[in-house]
Amino acid sequence: MAAIHLKNVAHSYIESPKSQADFALKQLDHVWEDGGAYALLGPSGCGKTTLLNIISGLLKPSEGCVLFGEEDVTETDTSQRNIAQVFQFPVIYDTMTVRENLAFPLRNRGVPVKEIIKRVDEVAGMLGLGDQLDNRASGLSADMKQIISLGRGLVRSDVNAILFDEPLTVIDPHMKWVLRTKLKELHRQFGFTMVYVTHDQTEALTFADKVVVMHDGEVVQIGTPEELFAKPAHTFVGYFIGSPGMNVLPAKVDGNDAVIDTMTIKLTQSYGALSGDVEIGIRPEFLKLVPADKSDIHVHINSIEDVGRHKIARCQLGEQTLAVVVPENEHVPIGTMGIKFDPAHTHVYQNSRLIEGVS
Amino acid sequence: MIKSIRITPMLYIIFLMLPLYWLLTMALKTNTEILSGFSLWPKEPTLANFKTILTDASWYSGYINSTIYVVLNTIISISVALPAAYAFSRYRFMGDKHLFFWLLSNRMAPPAVFVLPFFQLYSSIGLFDTHIAVALAHCLFNVPLAVWILEGFMSGVPKEIDETAQIDGYSFGSFFVRIFMPLIGSGIGVAAFFCFMFSWVELLIARTLTSVDAKPIAAVMTRTVSASGLDWGVLAAAGVLTIVPGAIVIWFVRNHIAKGFALGRV
Amino acid sequence: MQRKVNQKAWFLVLPVFLLVAFSAVIPLMTVVNYSVQDSFGNNEFFWVGSEWFVEILNSDRFHDALGRQLLFSGIILAIEIPLGIWVALSMPRRGWGASVCLVLMALPLLIPWNVVGTIWQIFARADIGLLGHTLAAMGIDYNYTQSSLSAWITVIVMDVWHWTSLVVLLCYAGLCSIPDAYYQAAKIDGASRWAVFRYIQLPKMQRVLLIAVLLRFMDSFMIYTEPFVVTGGGPGNATTFLSIDLVKMAIGQFDLGPAAAFSLVYFLIVLLLSWVFYTVMTARDGAEA
Numbered sequence: 001m002a003a004i005h006l007k008n009v010a011h012s013y014i015e016s017p018k019s020q021a022d023f024a025l026k027q028l029d030h031v032w033e034d035g036g037a038y039a040l041l042g043p044s045g046c047g048k049t050t051l052l053n054i055i056s057g058l059l060k061p062s063e064g065c066v067l068f069g070e071e072d073v074t075e076t077d078t079s080q081r082n083i084a085q086v087f088q089f090p091v092i093y094d095t096m097t098v099r100e101n102l103a104f105p106l107r108n109r110g111v112p113v114k115e116i117i118k119r120v121d122e123v124a125g126m127l128g129l130g131d132q133l134d135n136r137a138s139g140l141s142a143d144m145k146q147i148i149s150l151g152r153g154l155v156r157s158d159v160n161a162i163l164f165d166e167p168l169t170v171i172d173p174h175m176k177w178v179l180r181t182k183l184k185e186l187h188r189q190f191g192f193t194m195v196y197v198t199h200d201q202t203e204a205l206t207f208a209d210k211v212v213v214m215h216d217g218e219v220v221q222i223g224t225p226e227e228l229f230a231k232p233a234h235t236f237v238g239y240f241i242g243s244p245g246m247n248v249l250p251a252k253v254d255g256n257d258a259v260i261d262t263m264t265i266k267l268t269q270s271y272g273a274l275s276g277d278v279e280i281g282i283r284p285e286f287l288k289l290v291p292a293d294k295s296d297i298h299v300h301i302n303s304i305e306d307v308g309r310h311k312i313a314r315c316q317l318g319e320q321t322l323a324v325v326v327p328e329n330e331h332v333p334i335g336t337m338g339i340k341f342d343p344a345h346t347h348v349y350q351n352s353r354l355i356e357g358v359s
Numbered sequence: 360m361i362k363s364i365r366i367t368p369m370l371y372i373i374f375l376m377l378p379l380y381w382l383l384t385m386a387l388k389t390n391t392e393i394l395s396g397f398s399l400w401p402k403e404p405t406l407a408n409f410k411t412i413l414t415d416a417s418w419y420s421g422y423i424n425s426t427i428y429v430v431l432n433t434i435i436s437i438s439v440a441l442p443a444a445y446a447f448s449r450y451r452f453m454g455d456k457h458l459f460f461w462l463l464s465n466r467m468a469p470p471a472v473f474v475l476p477f478f479q480l481y482s483s484i485g486l487f488d489t490h491i492a493v494a495l496a497h498c499l500f501n502v503p504l505a506v507w508i509l510e511g512f513m514s515g516v517p518k519e520i521d522e523t524a525q526i527d528g529y530s531f532g533s534f535f536v537r538i539f540m541p542l543i544g545s546g547i548g549v550a551a552f553f554c555f556m557f558s559w560v561e562l563l564i565a566r567t568l569t570s571v572d573a574k575p576i577a578a579v580m581t582r583t584v585s586a587s588g589l590d591w592g593v594l595a596a597a598g599v600l601t602i603v604p605g606a607i608v609i610w611f612v613r614n615h616i617a618k619g620f621a622l623g624r625v
Numbered sequence: 626m627q628r629k630v631n632q633k634a635w636f637l638v639l640p641v642f643l644l645v646a647f648s649a650v651i652p653l654m655t656v657v658n659y660s661v662q663d664s665f666g667n668n669e670f671f672w673v674g675s676e677w678f679v680e681i682l683n684s685d686r687f688h689d690a691l692g693r694q695l696l697f698s699g700i701i702l703a704i705e706i707p708l709g710i711w712v713a714l715s716m717p718r719r720g721w722g723a724s725v726c727l728v729l730m731a732l733p734l735l736i737p738w739n740v741v742g743t744i745w746q747i748f749a750r751a752d753i754g755l756l757g758h759t760l761a762a763m764g765i766d767y768n769y770t771q772s773s774l775s776a777w778i779t780v781i782v783m784d785v786w787h788w789t790s791l792v793v794l795l796c797y798a799g800l801c802s803i804p805d806a807y808y809q810a811a812k813i814d815g816a817s818r819w820a821v822f823r824y825i826q827l828p829k830m831q832r833v834l835l836i837a838v839l840l841r842f843m844d845s846f847m848i849y850t851e852p853f854v855v856t857g858g859g860p861g862n863a864t865t866f867l868s869i870d871l872v873k874m875a876i877g878q879f880d881l882g883p884a885a886a887f888s889l890v891y892f893l894i895v896l897l898l899s900w901v902f903y904t905v906m907t908a909r910d911g912a913e914a
Binding site (some may be wrong): 365374376385393397418435438440443448451452453458462465466467468469473506559561575580581602605606613 | 635715729730733745752779872884
């Protein structure tokens with residue numbers, strides 16, 4: 001077992017990429033710690049699967065190298081890397097029984113028969129496949145098939161990391177929860193490195209210790225779920241994570257003041273005069289509606305959505321729209337109200353990236 | 360590595376193309392050159408053979424006849440197969456399975472079996488030596504095939520479409536023509552392609568049912584073969600010209616060809 | 626898909642039913658009619674029962690033709706199916722290369738069958754043919770009009786040339802339907818090239834292979850035009866297959882009764898053997914399911 005180090009890796013599907021836009025995966029340098037549970041989160045087409053396939057060796061990166069511990073495996077064949085991968089659609093060998101499916105990776109590697117039988121029984125027990133072993137794999141339900149593909153990874157005693165490529169896409173909602181719990185359990189028990197690709201924030205946040213958020217072929221933030229929520233490093237992280245996402249408003253920032261249209265918001269830090277695209281971001285949870293006379297900043301409430309735990313008020317601030325989380329028991333009339341920004345959670349973004357000021 | 364893999368298809372294609380190349384060189388040689396000695400390519404390329412065919416009515420009328428009955432057959436086959444395929448893909452009815460297998464079993468009937476009875480049947484109703492006779496006779500194997508292909512494609516269209524159209528107030532006829540047929544457009548194309556193909560390549564029945572007025576090009580060619588002094592050059596040129604329509608049709612359907620050959624059922 | 630019971634659907638099937646009844650049932654009835662009667666000309670017929678069937682089933686002529694036919698179809702299947710799979714496996718899966726391969730490979734399928742015969746006649750003749758001339762120049766004794774062996778080889782190579790592409794295209798369609806994830810999973814599982822073929826590609830091609838085997842069996846069993854043009858059934862009777870023999874009997878000699886009995890037996894053999902192929906190939910599937 002070893003950490004996986006992607007050293008200055010970048011990938012393009014075009015043979016001689018001319019501009020940054022030709023790269024499906026822009027240059028990145030990242031170490032996946034041994035035994036970590038990572039989620040790779042981002043919308044479709046952001047390069048998640050490309051990144052995953054580079055780790056497993058299905059793709060050779062156009063630039064950079066892949067290190068397992070100290071060893072350079074960039075040129076090493078997939079089957080020689082100690083990696084297992086579970087795909088979006090369950091891959092099983094139709095003509096084989098469940099037992100043969102599980103034994104397949106070991107048979108291909110010439111493991112002695114006795115050892116195979118032992119490992120297969122162990123893994124089947126672990127995954128609760130014991131009584132299915134002699135059934136044909138093709139007749140099983142999608143979630144069982146997906147468990148079998150996972151099992152084919154687990155039988156190999158040398159496995160270093162298990163990669164998941166949106167593994168729950170075709171699974172029924174109630175089974176998703178069961179499978180996810182199972183994965184966490186296995187992770188605790190065996191301590192494999194797990195990398196889990198998804199576009200579903202709930203899946204990512206509940207599964208992983210660390211979430212890697214990708215956007216447009218680029219890793220925009222790596223952090224714990226808590227960090228992603230409290231301090232999004234990129235406006236994309238802000239509105240992709242959270243429901244509803246972070247409010248992002250174009251503003252002029254000068255010193256301690258942020259000016260939106262004509263209204264001024266006080267900030268806790270000082271930024272000097274910022275150039276480029278400047279925006280401020282604040283999560284709906286940190287906005288507070290107050291009676292009109294209690295604040296200098298006024299908004300017009302357009303509509304209220306009740307989502308159960310709380311309400312979401314959609315407001316108009318000049319040209320901009322804002323979402324505000326309102327406690328369930330608070331009554332909000334349609335019309336004009338005052339609004340307060342929590343300065344500690346009001347972030348400033350320059351060209352979409354978070355910048356720090358001086359206090 | 361990529362290069363070594365591609366050797367098999369390349370060798371296979373060379374194997375396919377060699378006889379065709381030879382046919383083409385023959386068509387471009389004069390008869391004297393063909394018979395006087397062996398050469399890998401025409402020494403004095405000439406289009407005289409093609410000119411013979413395109414100016415002699417007994418030759419070119421063969422192409423016209425073939426085209427007429429092939430097109431007739433394709434139209435008949437597709438238009439009767441469409442409603443039937445719809446019925447098989449959407450409804451269950453008395454004897455549906457038996458009927459379907461009976462239709463398919465006609466595809467297994469050796470054409471040779473039908474030669475004589477067809478001759479008698481079409482003679483007795485006065486259709487002998489007409490284009491329609493050949494077109495109808497070819498329906499024997501083209502209609503079951505068209506039904507089968509279309510049924511495969513139609514089963515891929517969700518049933519909800521039919522129901523939605525019904526709710527939207529379409530009559531069955533206008534739903535079928537304006538909504539359903541465009542949806543299975545590629546299926547109709549593939550089915551028409553196969554009808555065209557099997558009707559175009561068939562000779563035995565076409566030759567039996569015609570004598571002068573509707574004689575297909577294939578039969579014109581066999582006549583030349585049995586004549587004493589063989590005119591190889593003209594024969595080869597006629598052969599080249601029979602390949603042309605097929606090649607054109609393939610070019611148009613090349614993107615659907617793989618799916619079509621699996622009859623929409625992969 | 627769940628289908629509704631609706632007897633009115635018969636109206637939709639009616640045109641097909643009438644058309645096929647006209648072009649198949651009436652002629653078949655004529656055949657049945659002839660097969661149990663004899664005629665002395667002048668349209669006078671009398672009942673002979675199963676006499677023609679007994680005669681056909683016991684005739685050496687029929688046995689020989691049937692034997693040749695079975696051998697021919699057997700050899701054809703043994704060459705075309707593996708060759709077709711092999712070519713399909715090594716074909717490019719995407720891009721312009723795939724399109725070019727498909728178009729060129731499909732070409733022989735759209736050539737009228739007698740022209741296929743003509744092409745091979747021109748190609749294989751010792752005096753003017755590229756193949757015949759080359760073989761003769763190499764000192765190989767090859768002449769399909771005189772040697773039975775040469776005639777058989779010619780007819781078989783011609784059929785391989787003509788029809789292997791059908792198998793290729795069917796298998797190619799089957800291969801294209803396999804998602805990439807299967808190949809990637811196999812790589813991760815360390816599967817060899819052979820294991821990928823045996824456990825992924827072959828099972829996924831099974832349906833199309835069934836179609837390929839059935840079509841190739843049926844069509845090779847009914848083959849008439851191509852060998853007729855090239856060899857005329859000769860030398861002697863060496864390449865007289867069932868259809869050639871039948872047409873000779875019906876049109877050439879006008880032996881209506883025996884020819885009709887021959888026809889029915891022939892049709893039944895095709896149906897029976899197709900059914901056997903179908904059952905064997907799907908039973909294996911069922912046993913594994």
